[in-house]
Amino acid sequence: MFPIIYILWLRQIKRYIRSRSRIVGSLGQPLLFLLALGFGFGPTFEKAGGGDYFQFLVSGVVAMSILFTAMFSGIEIIWDRQFGFLKETLVAPVSRLTIMVGRTLGGATVATLQGCIVLVLAVIFGFRTELTLTLLLAPVFMFLIALLFTALGTAVACKLEDMQGFQLIMNFLIMPLFFLSGALFPLDSAPVALIWIARFDPLSYGVDGLRGALIGASHFGIAADFGILIVVTAVLLWIGSVLFKSIEA
Amino acid sequence: MASQTTDTGTDIITVDHLKKTFGELTAVNDVSFSVRRGEIFAFLGPNGAGKTTTIKMLTTLLRPTSGSIRLNGHDPLHDQDAVRKSFGIVFQDPSLDDELTAWENLELHGVLYSVPKALRRERMEQLLEIVGLSDRKNDITRHFSGGMKRRLEIARGLLHHPKVLFLDEPTIGLDPQTRNHLWNYVGELNRKEGITVFLTTHYMEEADKVATRIAVIDHGKIVGQGSSQELKTQTNTQSLEDAFLALTGNAIREEEASSADGMRQMAQMWRGKRR
Numbered sequence: 001m002f003p004i005i006y007i008l009w010l011r012q013i014k015r016y017i018r019s020r021s022r023i024v025g026s027l028g029q030p031l032l033f034l035l036a037l038g039f040g041f042g043p044t045f046e047k048a049g050g051g052d053y054f055q056f057l058v059s060g061v062v063a064m065s066i067l068f069t070a071m072f073s074g075i076e077i078i079w080d081r082q083f084g085f086l087k088e089t090l091v092a093p094v095s096r097l098t099i100m101v102g103r104t105l106g107g108a109t110v111a112t113l114q115g116c117i118v119l120v121l122a123v124i125f126g127f128r129t130e131l132t133l134t135l136l137l138a139p140v141f142m143f144l145i146a147l148l149f150t151a152l153g154t155a156v157a158c159k160l161e162d163m164q165g166f167q168l169i170m171n172f173l174i175m176p177l178f179f180l181s182g183a184l185f186p187l188d189s190a191p192v193a194l195i196w197i198a199r200f201d202p203l204s205y206g207v208d209g210l211r212g213a214l215i216g217a218s219h220f221g222i223a224a225d226f227g228i229l230i231v232v233t234a235v236l237l238w239i240g241s242v243l244f245k246s247i248e249a
Numbered sequence: 250m251a252s253q254t255t256d257t258g259t260d261i262i263t264v265d266h267l268k269k270t271f272g273e274l275t276a277v278n279d280v281s282f283s284v285r286r287g288e289i290f291a292f293l294g295p296n297g298a299g300k301t302t303t304i305k306m307l308t309t310l311l312r313p314t315s316g317s318i319r320l321n322g323h324d325p326l327h328d329q330d331a332v333r334k335s336f337g338i339v340f341q342d343p344s345l346d347d348e349l350t351a352w353e354n355l356e357l358h359g360v361l362y363s364v365p366k367a368l369r370r371e372r373m374e375q376l377l378e379i380v381g382l383s384d385r386k387n388d389i390t391r392h393f394s395g396g397m398k399r400r401l402e403i404a405r406g407l408l409h410h411p412k413v414l415f416l417d418e419p420t421i422g423l424d425p426q427t428r429n430h431l432w433n434y435v436g437e438l439n440r441k442e443g444i445t446v447f448l449t450t451h452y453m454e455e456a457d458k459v460a461t462r463i464a465v466i467d468h469g470k471i472v473g474q475g476s477s478q479e480l481k482t483q484t485n486t487q488s489l490e491d492a493f494l495a496l497t498g499n500a501i502r503e504e505e506a507s508s509a510d511g512m513r514q515m516a517q518m519w520r521g522k523r524r
Contacts, residue, residue, distance in 0.1 A: 014349060014353070018348055088405075092358075093361075
């Protein structure tokens with residue numbers, strides 16, 4: 001089982017590393033958010049007594065790039081399904097669960113790497129953090145966000161016949177997950193309704209945990225973030241594996 | 250590494266009253282046939298006749314609505330892994346990972362089928378040699394021609410030494426040279442290794458040349474079975490093509506555009522955008 005999980009994981013990593021133009025291309029959006037919003041809103045945010053917006057925003061943008069990459073990795077199953085490669089894995093004498101675990105770990109690793117690149121870029125543009133032990137939690141949260149949304153993408157992809165529904169998912173799932181999560185604004189001073197909505201958005205806990213690890217400011221508390229992420233990820237992995245088992249090519 | 254044969258006689262595949270419905274549509278309707286160990290069996294039929302659906306049920310990709318299948322002595326419904334180890338398949342659409350090299354595609358297959366490393370590497374070298382891709386083994390398969398991809402897929406389908414090789418329209422879109430080469434190779438495999446071959450094709454002269462026995466399916470039912478000669482005698486015709494037309498009629502079949510066609514367009518846009 002482990003060699004199989006490993007080789008499926010390795011496949012995702014190789015595909016990622018080989019598509020350099022895709023890596024560079026997908027850095028454009030987070031960079032825009034970071035630079036335009038970070039430096040554009042910075043002075044207003046500071047005047048309002050919110051502190052340094054750029055420092056605040058970095059966790060949100062890192063989480064965003066992980067969210068997008070992870071969801072796409074999950075949804076890539078549709079691709080593999082239409083272009084045949086999925087069949088190659090489905091006729092192999094291997095349990096569906098093993099296949100799903102390998103793919104999901106691969107997708108999550110790729111998304112985490114993408115998040116790391118954005119974080120490095122942020123440091124280059126002036127992001128500073130104190131070197132404390134909680135910083136070690138940052139990669140943990142990044143990987144959890146990646147795992148959660150790869151599993152979600154996989155579950156969604158199992159229910160889609162083709163890419164027709166993709167635009168729908170982009171506009172009604174990925175975008176709301178991102179904008180309502182507190183990635184761009186502090187939940188502490190948000191209207192109550194918005195806070196309540198954010199509570200039902202798993203990305204909120206990811207962003208919040210990452211922010212806690214990076215700049216020591218969190219709304220829900222790192223322990224709560226961690227616990228909720230673990231539970232939601234486990235549930236989504238379970239749903240994903242049930243749906244994946246029922247796929248017929 | 251092929252699975253143990255639980256030989257139950259001369260038939261390696263037996264299909265009994267097989268049926269598959271998708272909602273209102275009956276794709277395969279009460280189909281029965283058998284394939285003998287070591288033969289080359291051609292499964293012919295017009296578009297949408299139920300060929301691919303049948304292959305998908307034989308290869309555990311679809312669950313039959315009713316009826317029974319035995320492949321190499323195993324039931325695809327209850328003993329999936331034993332069945333999966335028994336066959337290799339070349340799908341109608343390419344199923345390589347086109348961002349991996351030829352070597353990596355084979356390696357991945359070998360690991361999926363738990364072929365031990367040393368044996369795997371040995372067979373990979375051999376098979377690449379046989380299909381004439383040794384010098385291209387470290388190239389990404391996206392840059393391969395249709396014929397090269399097909400050859401690589403055949404090599405991959407054989408890597409775990411299957412008892413049955415399924416070829417679902419393997420020559421579609423290939424030039425006559427490659428087609429000829431491919432059938433010669435399949436024939437040789439069948440003779441030398443005793444691998445049973447189950448194939449579908451639209452080219453009647455190919456079926457006529459390579460197949461020991463033929464079954465013709467139309468509207469989800471078997472309408473003729475036997476050797477090429479038997480089919481011609483049955484229908485009182487001179488060529489297999491005429492026999493085929495006599496059995497299935499002259500009407501042109503409507504086939505819904507598969508979602509894959511739409512996807513290909515999307516893929517081009519998508520890739521163009523992302524790369």
